[in-house]
Amino acid sequence: MKIIARNLSRETxxxxxxxxxxxxxxxxxxxxxxxxxxxxxxxxxFIEMPLYEARTAIKRLNTKRIAGSVIRVKEAEETPK
Structure with missing residues (x-):
């Protein structure tokens, strides 16, 4: 599963x-x-992980404060080709 992590510190x-x-x-x-x-x-x-592990990471990391920023983590949407 492809995941997007947003609002990361620029220093990450x-x-x-x-x-x-x-x-x-x-x-x-x-x-x-x-x-x-x-x-x-x-x-x-963008991060790619196996499905079950990705869902766990999303659940645990979404809205968590990392390096001073509250990050947003969700499944990445596929872009049409």
Whole structure:
């Protein structure tokens, strides 16, 4: 399942994001979205995990305060191709 994590601290690294979700199971992929011009985080990222583990991570992490920010975590919506 693909998850989106929003409202991340701009200082959060991709490694920290992966470690946060790894507490709930196998992280198949983790991508922190970066601004092309500044090279800094845009404050959101995508994580892929097996279904059951992803649902647990969403339930436990949504609205949790991480690095001073209350993060939003939910299933990512598929974009039409």
């Amino acid at each position: 690294t991709e490694e920290e994001l992966k470690a946060l979700f790894a507490e709930f199971g196998v992280v198949q992929s983790c991508t922190l979205v970066m601004d092309k011009e500044t090279g800094k985080s845009k404050g959101f990222g």
